[in-house]
Amino acid sequence: MLDFKIFIVEDDKWYGNLLHHFLSQNPDYEVTLIGSGKECLAQLHRKPDLITIDFGLPDMNGEELYRKIKQAQPNVPVIIISAQEKITTAVDLLKMGAEDYLVKDENTQQLLWKAIIRLRENQSLKNEITQLKAELKTRYDYSTSIVGKSPALQAVFRLIDKAAGSMINVSITGETGTGKELVAKAVHYNSNRSGHPYVAVNMAAIPKELVESELFGYEKGAFTGAQNRKTGRFEEANGGTLFLDEIGEMDLNIQSKLLRVLQEKELIRLGGNSKIKLDFRLVVATHKNLADEVKKGNFREDLYYRIVGLPIALPPLRERKDDLLLLTQFFLANYCKENKIPEIRVSPASREKLLSYNYPGNIRELKSVIELAAVMSENNVIEPDDITFLSGNNHDVDTVLNTELTLREYTRLIIRNYLKRYNDNVLLVAEKLDIGKSTIYKMLQTGEIEGA
Amino acid sequence: MRADHALYSYNYLYKISDNPAFIHKMISLFINSVTEYAGDLQQLQETKVLHDLKRTIHKLKPSVLSMEVTGAREIILMLEEKSVWDEDLEKLVEQLKGIFQQIKPMMEADLTELKI
Ligand SMILES: Nc1ncnc2c1ncn2[C@@H]1O[C@H](COP(=O)(O)OP(=O)(O)OP(=O)(O)O)[C@@H](O)[C@H]1O
Ligand SMILES: [Mg+2]
Numbered sequence: 103m104l105d106f107k108i109f110i111v112e113d114d115k116w117y118g119n120l121l122h123h124f125l126s127q128n129p130d131y132e133v134t135l136i137g138s139g140k141e142c143l144a145q146l147h148r149k150p151d152l153i154t155i156d157f158g159l160p161d162m163n164g165e166e167l168y169r170k171i172k173q174a175q176p177n178v179p180v181i182i183i184s185a186q187e188k189i190t191t192a193v194d195l196l197k198m199g200a201e202d203y204l205v206k207d208e209n210t211q212q213l214l215w216k217a218i219i220r221l222r223e224n225q226s227l228k229n230e231i232t233q234l235k236a237e238l239k240t241r242y243d244y245s246t247s248i249v250g251k252s253p254a255l256q257a258v259f260r261l262i263d264k265a266a267g268s269m270i271n272v273s274i275t276g277e278t279g280t281g282k283e284l285v286a287k288a289v290h291y292n293s294n295r296s297g298h299p300y301v302a303v304n305m306a307a308i309p310k311e312l313v314e315s316e317l318f319g320y321e322k323g324a325f326t327g328a329q330n331r332k333t334g335r336f337e338e339a340n341g342g343t344l345f346l347d348e349i350g351e352m353d354l355n356i357q358s359k360l361l362r363v364l365q366e367k368e369l370i371r372l373g374g375n376s377k378i379k380l381d382f383r384l385v386v387a388t389h390k391n392l393a394d395e396v397k398k399g400n401f402r403e404d405l406y407y408r409i410v411g412l413p414i415a416l417p418p419l420r421e422r423k424d425d426l427l428l429l430t431q432f433f434l435a436n437y438c439k440e441n442k443i444p445e446i447r448v449s450p451a452s453r454e455k456l457l458s459y460n461y462p463g464n465i466r467e468l469k470s471v472i473e474l475a476a477v478m479s480e481n482n483v484i485e486p487d488d489i490t491f492l493s494g495n496n497h498d499v500d501t502v503l504n505t506e507l508t509l510r511e512y513t514r515l516i517i518r519n520y521l522k523r524y525n526d527n528v529l530l531v532a533e534k535l536d537i538g539k540s541t542i543y544k545m546l547q548t549g550e551i552e553g554a
Numbered sequence: 555m556r557a558d559h560a561l562y563s564y565n566y567l568y569k570i571s572d573n574p575a576f577i578h579k580m581i582s583l584f585i586n587s588v589t590e591y592a593g594d595l596q597q598l599q600e601t602k603v604l605h606d607l608k609r610t611i612h613k614l615k616p617s618v619l620s621m622e623v624t625g626a627r628e629i630i631l632m633l634e635e636k637s638v639w640d641e642d643l644e645k646l647v648e649q650l651k652g653i654f655q656q657i658k659p660m661m662e663a664d665l666t667e668l669k670i
Contacts, residue, residue, distance in 0.1 A: 116583040116617040123576055158612050185612040206616040208566070 105132040106222065107149065111142045111167070112156040112183075117206065121154070121183075124211040125218075139167040146174050152201075152218060157184035157191070165191070168200060179221055183210065248284055249432045252422035258285065261414045266292035271409055273349075274387040276416030279466030282387040283347065285414060289385055290343035298342030301382075303335050306348040313356050315372055324373025336369055339382040349409065350390035354402065361405045384409060419464045423457055429465060430456060433472040434484075446476050448484045455486045487550070490515065517542060518551050559664075561657050563622040578668050584617055585661050592654040595647050602639050607647070626653055 108131055112118035118135045125133045134150075136142045139162040142153065153171060157164035164182050171180060179201040184191070192203040202217045204210050248259070265272045266289050274282045283302070290300040308316055315324075319334030336344065346352070352360070363369050364384065368377045386409050395401035419426065427448075434446055448456070452475075461467050471491060478488035491507070507515070520531040521542075528546075532539035545551045567577050591614045598607050611633050618626045629650045636643050 114587070114613055114617065116580065116587050119580060119583060120570075120620075123571060158609060185615050208620065210616075211570075 106130055106151045106218075108133045108218070109136055109142060109145065109150040109153040110134065111136045111139065111153060111159065113137050113159055114156070117156075121211065121214065124215070131218075139170075142167065143170055143174065146171065149175070150178060152179050152181065152221065154181045154183050154214065157182055157186060165195060165198075168195060168198065172199070181214065181217055183214070248281065248288060249429050250422065250425040251428060252417075252424045254417040254422045255425060258414060258416060261412065262288050262292065265289045265412050265414070268412075269293075269383050271383065271411030272385040272414060273392070273410050273412070274385065274414045274416065275391070276387075276389065277418045277462075277464055278389050279464035280416035280418060281465055282389075282416060283345075285416065286343075286345045286347075286385045286387060290345070290383075293343070293383070295342050295383065299339055300343050300345065301335050301339040302345040302347060304347040305351040310353060313352070314359065317356070318359070318369055318372055320372035321374040324371070328373065331371070334369070334371065336363060336380055336382070337378060340380060342382060344382045344384050346384065346386045348388060349386040350388040350392060350395055350401065354400075357402045357405050361402065361408060364405075364408050384411075418461075419468060420460045426457060426468065427453060429468055430472055433469050434476060437473055437476045444482055446479055446482045446484060449486070451486045452484045452489055455489050459491050490518075514545065514551055517545065521551070559660065561624045561653070561660065564664075565622070566620045574668060578665065581661060581665055581668070584621060585658060585665070587614065587617060588654040588658055588661075592651050592658075595651040595654075599644065599647055599651075604636070604639050607633070607639075607643075623653060623657060626650060629653075 108125055110118055110121050110125070110133060112121065112135065115137070118137070122133050122135045125131050134145070134148075136145060139155075139159045142155070155164050155167050155171075159167065162170075164184065168180055168182070171178065181202045181204065182192075182195050182200050183204045183206060185206045195203055201221060202213075204213050204217070248255075248262075250256075250258075262285060272286070272289055274285050276282050286302070287300065290296060303316070305313070315332070315334070317334050317336055319332050319337055320328050322328060322331045346360075363380065367380050369380060370377055392401055392406055392410075396403050396406050419429075430448060430453075434448070438445055456468075456471075463470075471489060474490060475484045475488045478490075479485070480488075516535070517531065520534060521528070524530045524534070528539055528542050532542055542551075564577065564581070567580050571577065591610065594610050598610065611630055615630050618630065629646050633643065633646050633650075636646075
């Protein structure tokens with residue numbers, strides 16, 4: 103702990119030295135004796151943790167010095183020590199916020215000693231409370247960034263809490279866009295390791311040949327091109343959480359290496375020979391059914407049991423339609439806030455339309471649908487025509503047909519798609535679709551569809 | 555050196571520390587103070603400003619009481635009660651000054667005795 107700096111402002115050298123001697127008995131206290139009010143103010147930049155002032159200083163009285171100290175440093179505790187027993191002065195100073203008011207007598211030092219101890223206890227209590235509050239705040243923040251009131255999501259929240267409160271491994275499953283990454287972060291940031299690193303690695307995003315060096319790191323000269331030592335992601339996550347996203351994509355060779363790391367809790371960098379201790383919580387996610395992958399021989403059974411830990415399954419959006427409008431409001435509100443525009447409403451007919459769709463891209467898709475609709479809307483109301491479900495290319499015919507749209511909406515969707523594909527070449531698109539070019543021009547003119 | 559004297563006492567100092575250097579320092583600081591206070595009182599006997607007298611009394615009270623200076627406590631308490639500058643008060647000031655002047659050389663002698 104850092105030293106507790108105490109200023110004793112006292113012009114009576116005898117008394118000042120007495121207090122100095124007395125307080126210096128505690129080795130944690132760094133005590134400075136100061137002879138005048140002016141000198142005290144000049145020394146304030148040293149940021150004392152406590153100031154005791156003698157009420158009867160020759161250059162300014164205690165009350166004046168008290169005010170000036172508080173002006174410069176409002177939070178520093180001040181104890182007044184006075185030879186006067188004038189109770190009104192004492193009451194006034196205490197009302198102004200002085201920590202204590204002591205009368206000089208044979209008990210003063212003991213009282214001062216106790217007052218300082220009490221003060222420090224209160225301070226550490228205060229610090230603890232601010233810390234707790236900060237923690238609570240981030241917890242709260244997280245549960246507001248994951249939106250949902252449906253029983254399915256409430257169950258997920260309970261699991262996040264359970265996971266956060268322990269060090270157990272966590273496996274998150276769910277279709278694409280259901281919020282797996284969001285949950286992984288929530289587990290980490292609500293855990294008592296939140297002050298430590300959160301390291302996310304997407305197994306689908308790293309070329310196979312690089313996975314090992316990325317995870318394990320390497321020593322200088324481990325292979326051609328290894329010009330410097332590199333710490334791997336396992337090591338980076340030390341003390342915190344490692345999130346392995348799309349773990350189902352990990353190939354069998356790496357799977358066995360990961361299993362070893364989890365068993366031994368240590369690793370050796372590529373080209374190295376010293377063992378490095380590891381201590382992280384593992385969170386994995388996949389949109390695949392890992393148990394099926396085990397049956398198919400694509401995933402090691404022993405690794406599966408190691409990583410499964412506390413499983414959290416995220417329901418697809420179509421199974422919790424009760425959250426859909428809530429999420430819509432959430433994304434809309436965020437959109438308006440980010441773009442500094444007035445609130446946008448969703449008309450009842452639009453609500454119906456939003457609810458009728460089945461969202462294969464889940465919440466990620468809903469989010470882009472809403473943001474696009476917000477862009478398209480006029481007069482701060484989203485009308486059904488502002489809502490376009492499939493913006494493009496990554497959805498197959500099946501999902502298009504599963505979507506309940508009017509024929510006109512289908513037409514619009516298909517034309518948009520084609521225009522995009524053929525760089526707004528209206529003639530070509532008309533030819534491909536075997537429709538009149540005027541149909542397309544009319545839709546473009548009315549704004550029913552936009553060019554790319 | 556004895557802690558007890560007829561006119562004052564170092565008991566208090568010995569109670570809070572057994573470090574001779576500290577005792578020495580506190581005694582010499584006290585000698586400086588009483589010299590100063592005797593001078594202040596002398597001056598006050600001429601200016602006769604009650605307010606200033608009270609301030610001096612407050613200043614010297616803690617150390618003088620702690621050193622158990624014989625007779626000083628009573629004088630100080632009476633002076634604290636005073637609200638006018640009268641003959642009675644003048645007498646008290648004179649007495650206090652006298653005490654200070656009397657103990658100063660005695661304490662100085664104590665200091666030479668105190669080995670550090
Ligand atoms: N319950 C929710 N409340 C608010 N936003 C959410 C919620 N769930 C997901 N989102 C948002 O949806 C988007 C997709 O979420 P995320 O990336 O976590 O999904 P994922 O399951 O990891 O998807 P993928 O499998 O494709 O990686 C993000 O923008 C995320 O903020
Ligand atoms: Mg993801």
